[in-house]
Amino acid sequence: MTADAVESPRMSYRDALREGLRDALRSDPRVFLMGEDIGRYGGCYAVTKSLLAEFGEERIRDTPLSESAFVGAGIGAALGGLRPIVEIMTVNFSLLALDQIVNNAATLCHMSGGQCPVPLVIRMATGAGRQLAAQHSHSLEGWYAHVPGLRIVAPATLDDARGMLGAALRCPDPVLIFEHIGLLNMEGTLTAGAVPVDIDRAAIRRAGRDITLLTYGGSLYKCLEAATQLAADGIEVEVVDLRTLRPLDDALIVDSVRRTHRALIVDEGWRSGGISAELGMRIVEQAFFELDAPIARVCTAEVPIPYPKHLEDAALPSVPRIVASARALVSREP
Amino acid sequence: MTADAVESPRMSYRDALREGLRDALRSDPRVFLMGEDIGRYGGCYAVTKSLLAEFGEERIRDTPLSESAFVGAGIGAALGGLRPIVEIMTVNFSLLALDQIVNNAATLCHMSGGQCPVPLVIRMATGAGRQLAAQHSHSLEGWYAHVPGLRIVAPATLDDARGMLGAALRCPDPVLIFEHIGLLNMEGTLTAGAVPVDIDRAAIRRAGRDITLLTYGGSLYKCLEAATQLAADGIEVEVVDLRTLRPLDDALIVDSVRRTHRALIVDEGWRSGGISAELGMRIVEQAFFELDAPIARVCTAEVPIPYPKHLEDAALPSVPRIVASARALVSREP
Amino acid sequence: MSANSTDATLDREHALTLLRQMLRIRQFEDRCAQLYTELKIRGFLHLYNGEEAIAVGVLGSLEAQDAVVATYREHGHALMRGVPMNALMAEMFGKRTGSSGGRGGSMHVFDVARRFYGGNAIVGGGLPIATGLALAEKLAKRTGIVACFFGEGAVAEGEFHESLNLAALWRLPVLFICENNLYAMGTALSRSESVTDVRAKAAAYGMPALAIDGMDVVAVQAAAQSAVASIREGNGPQFLECRTYRLRAHSMFDTQLYRDKAEVETWRARGPLITFTTRCKRAGLIGEADFLQLQKDADAEVDAAVIFAESSEWESVDDLERWVYAEPPT
């Protein structure tokens, strides 16, 4: 056994992301990173700190503020045989690159008859909760999941923070990785042997028989906390971490709901037209007659996120709202 | 009575759109139009033909190919007291202006504490069906409907093609109008006195008691045709034209489903995470126990739209697929 | 070409005014930094320390009819535009009495009565809006002009180019002010632009462009006045590059690994407040007592603003969804 395999030290989600980047850069010379302030500044959220020193300017490329050009350049570099990892500082700025993502990355393989797969990885920070207000608090990962040709993943654990990147790089398709800013300081240890991970399947993070909570990313821990509180009342909650938003792991999702007969979806995206609606419809389409209650959702209020903490908190999914919704579903007569 | 009030001549949906523009330009000096090739070229789809001659260069403004700048300039002009109508040639190019639409138009009113309403109208052509392939065939109106702060409408009839623009201009919020390219040549007559119309409510285009078809835009006529075919078998279909995708007219939608107990959603958008999912969840949330069958969807296949006609047809919602899905739902035991 | 100011135009009154305006911004922001460590102000906080001469020089050259578009680093611009310090401080706290009702915070100060249109936190995102505001002036046949501020980092954004072209093509009344502080977060201009003379970009659109010492408030004011006059006469947009330096971190999260302490200290000596004070004293226009008095006045105003903000109410959670869509005026 190598030194890497001994018990892992405690580290943060941020550190785990960095480990994933380091693994990738070390193991494949075709891999390089580009994005705004990832080098000299050390990354807006310090995820890429110290990578410039280790890997040098050619592979850790600070870009100008030109989201469309450097995302498109990532597509081109992927077509040219490299394995680019593009960091868009936050999902909020990715709107400037949407043409490249939707009209090129997502279409090239299909419209060229399979000639142009785009093995590109785009990482971006997502989510609210830090009082950054309306233009800096979007959660658009579920929105991106509408687009065929893209794969969308959201690591919620340290193992996934480290491991999903490698899986994304092995995938021949464009993969967008959404890293929730609320998780960056979360500490834990990596599971020995947890790498490689897959990016196709959901995971049950807590088993239970009374109700299924479907969630992902930053909301996972709110759901686990809600499950603990509900357990005190004898309500056994199953918590599913979706992990991938496109494709959705219908098999696991539907199987869980078939067992619990009730589903509550928790999503930091806006409610209308979010991934929460798609999850609900998948269940309706595949397990309608096994439901004992309507499917419910706890999502972000349909507002541009306001700055003050009390208003931001009121807008986002919260443990009390999750607990109350779950309780209401469970108490409904079948 | 004026000459305008006598029985209307036959005209196309395209003509009706143009009439709406003419009404607006004539009645309010603050209204002006800008967009690519709307003037000298006469509009990519000839909607704005002859307006330059009538209203002049100041009010019919050909723009450079700078989607982000001229959409943002529309926002600024609206803040400056004008009533701009911005034409984005097609929804496909609107991705280049998404930052302005989502980060500015949709947020300014809320984040300024109500000081900055954005009375901007953005029109765009949408939809597939003309063999324009993967980058020119998007139907993203349902996607846009995810964003709080925007209003999304889709005229499907001549009356709405003419009337919704005026209603949108009277609305103090940013309104996006999606005009389906498949309807442009559709002919009919305007209903006398149909203007003004509202942009808040859905409309029942055909009443029926066995199943509700929820649809909008270009798919409306496929649904009406399917309803005719099903009527021959004694299945009475209610066809709801959503008209507005944000906000959705929950009251009418839920009321219809409560009467028919069955719902089929027909949408030219991609299936996963489309407006179809949101419609389904709204019904689940509000009328679950009144459903006699799972809710079903007929949407566009999850592919970048291919060029050849047989493949494009296979990808899009079609009358046979609608008929088959409706029949399957109706035949299910309650 | 590069303009430099002479003291011929300065008198005591003018000197006191400029100094008061710069000091007011500086002291307001110093207090904000402190309030940030006390957790009274949260989110992102971007200070203007070192760049005050630009807002003071440019905005002092505008009229009430003009409009202003700024970035997330806009406290100085807001104060100069007449946003009351109380309302600004309350906005920093997120209180209902804030200039945006507390909704926006530091990055989104709005005050439509004063034609102050934000506070935009997307780099480059304000330029199209400013262009549209200018289009409205032109189409409505009004005589206002629009001042649009942005950093040199924005020059790399496509929206910058699209907007400059549109404004020049349509000869719109906009003054584009590039606050060139040499860094965009940690990225030096030489790492983001192949040609670091940003005037070359304006030239590609045929827009008159001038670079000036952004540390010299008199030079900025002189350049702004002549640009504004020309724009108001209908000669089309202009571009003003103000060369400056951000003396503090990009935001409160920045460890400044990307630049030397020595570089910062060199620039600190060239800071707009210190150089202007020295110059006015040397010219005998003001004395140390004047300076102390201005400081005291500003301090008192800041104190009062903090008390106002502290004692203001929070917006009710019940109003969270208000203003997603406009309400008819009551």
Place this chain on the structure above:
Amino acid sequence: MSANSTDATLDREHALTLLRQMLRIRQFEDRCAQLYTELKIRGFLHLYNGEEAIAVGVLGSLEAQDAVVATYREHGHALMRGVPMNALMAEMFGKRTGSSGGRGGSMHVFDVARRFYGGNAIVGGGLPIATGLALAEKLAKRTGIVACFFGEGAVAEGEFHESLNLAALWRLPVLFICENNLYAMGTALSRSESVTDVRAKAAAYGMPALAIDGMDVVAVQAAAQSAVASIREGNGPQFLECRTYRLRAHSMFDTQLYRDKAEVETWRARGPLITFTTRCKRAGLIGEADFLQLQKDADAEVDAAVIFAESSEWESVDDLERWVYAEPPT
């Protein structure tokens, strides 16, 4: 600066080659126009009539290792890059034997074996991709260069500027070729750019830029060869503006209200085929018989391509969802 070609460099073989290449494109497209009216080709069809000298001159200067990115007006580029006419015609028909398997049609011709990366139908959308392909060449320490074609209308797009800056900043091996045919659909360049000399845009990024007569195939080739050589040596990107004219409508839906017939006729006389043929005949390099033979050969090739396309199979509807995601190579 503006370059013009001399006939000193031309010999009979070279003349015949250039003429054959231009004629092949012209006749292929003339047939496409006819097939469009016969409803065999559908969707948008953008013809290159009048601009053939550019694709012939530039692409004749590349090597197999180089990569190409073009627009929706790319039939000429595809043919010159070696895409077999059969596969190209089958693509126009949407048949399985087409260069993109029929999926793309006229606007999306791909041939990765020949490093032909589309066929992009978003104006300006190809420039970032070309920049990235060039980055791959550089990082992989290969010696290929990338030729990126676009119209003068694309100059107004933000993506144009972002890409030029990035390519210049990182000294990437790209040749940007602006096919300036004076109109973007119905919008004349003077109505879309405040400065109509597009070389000024390249200058703002310090990129060497040359404007040439895009109707003169020899001049295009000479300019392209020297630009390609310099880029291949590692001197960074270059910009070539080819001044040309679109002799037919923008697409098959265009009624051309925006320009005079007389203007079109003036340009027609300056068309690349007619001028080059005349010139070669005058110089005694070719005779009428040569010309007729080339025409006949091209016609025969086009005839065969139509037969190939007609007799090819449609892709099965069962494969509709294939290639949304990549398949492992079999």
